[in-house]
Amino acid sequence: MSAESQKRVVIVGGGLVGSMAACMFARKQHKVDLYEARGDMRKSNMSAGKSINLALSVRGREALRRIGLEEKLLSHGIPMRARMIHTVDGKLNEILYDPVHNQCIYSVSRKFLNEALITELEQYPNCNIHFHHKMTKLDVDTGDLTFSKQGHEALIEVKGNQQQLIIGADGAHSGVRKCLMSQPLFDFSQTYIEHGYMELCIPPSDDGNYQMEPNFLHIWPRGTFMMIALPNQDRSWTVTLFMPFENFAQLKTPDILLDFFNSTFPDAVPLIGADRLVADFFSRKASSLISIKCRPYHKNNKVLILGDAAHAMVPFYGQGMNAGFEDCCVLDDLMDELEEDFARVLPKFTEVRHEDAQMICDLAMYNYIEMRDLVTKSSFLWRKRLDSFLFSIFxxxxxxxxxxxxxxxxxxxxxxxxxxxxxxxxxxxxxxxxxxxxxxxxxxxxxxxxx
Amino acid sequence: MSAESQKRVVIVGGGLVGSMAACMFARKQHKVDLYEARGDMRKSNMSAGKSINLALSVRGREALRRIGLEEKLLSHGIPMRARMIHTVDGKLNEILYDPVHNQCIYSVSRKFLNEALITELEQYPNCNIHFHHKMTKLDVDTGDLTFSKQGHEALIEVKGNQQQLIIGADGAHSGVRKCLMSQPLFDFSQTYIEHGYMELCIPPSDDGNYQMEPNFLHIWPRGTFMMIALPNQDRSWTVTLFMPFENFAQLKTPDILLDFFNSTFPDAVPLIGADRLVADFFSRKASSLISIKCRPYHKNNKVLILGDAAHAMVPFYGQGMNAGFEDCCVLDDLMDELEEDFARVLPKFTEVRHEDAQMICDLAMYNYIEMRDLVTKSSFLWRKRLDSFLFSIFxxxxxxxxxxxxxxxxxxxxxxxxxxxxxxxxxxxxxxxxxxxxxxxxxxxxxxxxx
Structure with a gap:
């Protein structure tokens, strides 16, 4: 690549989508600077906040394939080929994800995936990673950026220029998006649902095995609320309870909590362990779930937001990370198609991606109802059977x-x-x-x- | 009123809704401080930005009645009893607003109304008005506020306390709302429509009369766009052209502009005057139109937003100011009903007002389609006749x-x-x-x- 065609890309946010975008730009030989507010997660036990595991599916896999990490993640991930529905009376019903081609989704650890991306990124000599750099200012017209660096008094300024693109991949509460939002004609919405979530844990059995059938996403659908469990590499399960905040608030004492669990999720109590359940539940708070839509995703040829910064969604379709990774693929394709001309790539990205992103945000909202309620209805199951039948024929x-x-x-x-x-x-x-x-x-x- | 029951109310924003709310609290003998970023508009020729005239109707009148200003505004305002539809071939069709009781809406000047409110407010010894004070910081938990005062270096701090309510009436781009927005579970959306607006003017005739029938809201509906005109006291008309931004952009030269007006609004051109039309059009830019919804409107017993800060709407139902004034009435009623206990009044305000405000924002959006398009359709006019007939019977x-x-x-x-x-x-x-x-x-x- 000639020096003229090499562009400079500043990426704000080193989470999943930021580091994926960085890998893609680095592969294209551009000069990439990635700024991450936190430290290097490989040096700590801290996860990147948010949920512990993710459901990797085809869209995410495509992005990983492009940067050569698909095999690594598939061999780490735990395939889940069906939903396993737990009824109150302890019955188990399988609902296959793909009865025709038998495809799976993969339970992967957020920390493992993020670390793999950062390690991959370090292989590129044209890429610099700046940990502990928090963006404090962005001028979306000039592209000038300011970062505060942990332990340093003086702010770090990064001057904008014509050849420099700024990618905001700084999550649902994106600072880059906030700067775009003060621009005229920027549409934005944030909606919290009235349900919160809390992560609990089913540990491995004493002999170090899974306590439930692995290769399933386990669901305890209870109409207005639900619990799910995804398998981890260490043979534990990450259990997530989704419920209206007011229901969380009613579980005030260990006795009330155990009564609730024993009557609602009786088969899960011995798996989690009553003591552990009480200890975990009362040491945490239910977290909120936000859905964010906005438009446009770009400003001129200078700034573009990706992933949760552009379209945060509730987690019920397992598409948050997959959609963010697909953003990177769409951008990667447009860079090729439009000869890396940011002035054409950025508006085109908003144009082709906006409607799809809105749609998956809506689908994710809908899927909560499917998971917590419809999966127990016979009309839903009959339609599922009919769909599978027609899918197998056509x-x-x-x-x-x-x-x-x-x-x-x-x-x-x-x-x-x-x-x-x-x-x-x-x-x-x-x-x-x-x-x-x-x-x-x-x-x-x-x-x-x-x- | 005893000293204990007197509360302190800080109002941010001295526009229509802020000064109305201030009058209502002052009437209740509370200590009111009103902070306005601009200077005293009575000392300048500047209008308060935004559109020049407003359509006052029943909801706004009720608030004015409570503070004793209804008669003053009605005698200033110009009654409009019907829409007057201008077709392209110069025909005029009246559509009465209220064929049964013959009620009117009133064209009033924003500046006149705002000045009347400020002057009224000055009558209350328990009220202080602070012009040139711009809010720079608000802690929604403690209620501490900071203002910058024009011409003064030092910031002015106003400490929060248990008895102090902060009202954010600082408009569509509200700083108070921005502070609420960083709180968890705050839903928010802002949507720009793809149409802009530009104000033009039909001056009085040479002999000082109205050039069109007064007592009408004149409309030139043209399907995808429209022009309207409201009468002013000085016998001029404020003309507003609403149109997609891309159409504004196409009117690049005086010739193209005049061709467009002569073929689309032929009867309006001699009224505005071709020279004046060209001069006005090319000296301004089309402004954008935003719709804002959010929830909740309050934080604890400390902060409440009203008017455009809580629910900015597009102007097509003529309800922006009326809805903001109705906010003040609803708050006034709740203060009586709940014994001025902010801890109960504020959540109740959000509860009773939120759905209504969302609704009028949606209705305002819909009414653009009615005004620019449906009023020319016979199905609409037949339904209107049927409604009027049934309304007269029931x-x-x-x-x-x-x-x-x-x-x-x-x-x-x-x-x-x-x-x-x-x-x-x-x-x-x-x-x-x-x-x-x-x-x-x-x-x-x-x-x-x-x-």
Missing amino acids: PNFWVPLYNAVTFSRFPYRVCVQHKEFQDKIISSIITGGCAVFGLILLYLIGLIILG | PNFWVPLYNAVTFSRFPYRVCVQHKEFQDKIISSIITGGCAVFGLILLYLIGLIILG
Whole structure:
């Protein structure tokens, strides 16, 4: 690459999406500077906040493949091939994710994935990682940035220039987005749901094994709330309880908590252990869940936001990280297609990505209802069976929504269009059937009455 | 009032809603401090930015009545009893606002109204007005405030205390709301529409008269865009052109502008005057229109936002100021009802007001389509006639949506419920009619076929 075509990319945020974007730009030989407010997580036991494990699926895998990390993550991750529904009376029902091709999603550790990305990034001589650098100011017109560095009095200034792109990958509470927000015509919404979540843990058994069937995402759907569990490498399970805040608030004493768990999740209590449950529950607070949409994602040829900074979603479709990684792929493709001209790439990114991101935010919201309630309804299960049947006959034509979202790279809006089309066909068949039945009935009545 | 029961109220923002709220608290004998970033508008020719005139209707009048200013404003305002539709070929069609009771909305000057409120406020010895004080910091937990005062180096600090309420009435880009927004569980959305607006002017005629029929809100509906005109006291008209930004951008030269106006608003060109039109149009820029929703409006017993700070809306229902003034009435009522206990008043305000405010924001968005397009459609005009007929027969039962919003104090959400109920009745009548007709047809066919 010639010196002229080498661009400079400043990335704010070294979480999953920031470090993935950095790897992609580094692969393209640009000069990359990644600034992360926290320290190097490889040197601490701290996780990057937020939830401990993630469900890696096709969109995330594609990004990992491009930077050569897919195999590493798949061999670390634990495949989950079905939902395992736990009823109150202790029955277990499997719902396969992909009855046709038997594809899996993978439970991976956020910390493992983030560390793998940072380590990969260090291989590139054209990339510098600056830990403990917190962005304090950004001028979105000039591209001038200011960082405070932990332990240093003086602020660090990074001057903007024509060849420099700033990527904001600084999460749901993005500082870069806040700077964009003061610009005219910037649409923005943040919505908290009235439910919170708390992470608990099912430890390995005494002989060091999984206490439940691994290779499943376990769900305890209870209508207005639910609990789920994802397997970890160390044979423990990360258990997450999702529930209205007011319900959390009612669980005031160990006795009330145990009564609630014994009557609602009876099979989970011995797995977690009553003592551990009480200790964990009363040492933490329920966290909130936010959904963020905004537009545009860019400012001129200077600033672009990716991942949660652009579209934070509730976690119920397991697509937050996958969608953020797909942002990186979309950007990577546009860089090739539009000859790395930021003035064309950035507006095009907003244009092609905005509707898809809105859609997955909405789908994620909807999927909470599916997971906590619909999975126990026979109408839902019948539709699932019908979808699977049609999918097996027409594998390229009748792709059910969950499969399209999770196991394809169809744009999210196209996944929903497919689903709407399928719904229309099914309801026409039903209406048509009813009409034929009605006509026959009318004919018979006519025959009887009029002889 | 005893010293113990006197509360202290700090109001941030001396626009319409801030000074109205100040008057209401001052009437209740509380100690009021009003801080306004700009200077005293009575000493300058500057308007308070934004649009020059407002449509005062029942909700706004109720607030003015409570502080004794209703008569003053009505005698200043110019009654408008109908929309006057201007077609492209120069025809004029009246659409009465209230064919049954003949009520009017009033075109009032923003500057006149704001000045009247400030002057009224000065009558209260328990109220201090601080001009040129811009809020720079607010701690929503302690209630500590900081203001910068024009021409003074040192910042002015106002300490919070248990008896002190802070009202944020600082408009769509509210600094108080920004501080609330950093709190957990604060929902927020801002949406810009893709249309901008520009104010133009029809001057009085040479002999000092109105150039068009006064007592009307004149509209030039053109499908995807429109122009409106409201009468001023000095017999001029404030003309506002609403149009997609891209259309504004296409009007690049005086010739293109005049071609556009001559073919689209031919009857308006001689009224504005071609020279004046060109001079005005090219000396200004189209402004943007924002819609803001958020929740909650309060923090503990300390902070409350009102008016545009809580629910900025597009101007098409003429309800922005009216809804802001109604906020003041709702707060005034809750203060009485809940014995001035801020810890109960503030959450209750959010609870009772939030849904209504969301609703009027949505209605305002919808009304742009009605004003610029539907008013020219015969289906709309037939429904309007049917509504007016039923309204005249059942004046308490069949109140059309526009009349309920503009000429009643029904909560906005109730206005919409009425409308939905009316729609259901009308569609049942239509469906029922079709069904009866269908059955008769079927019977006749049966007779023919089966003899």
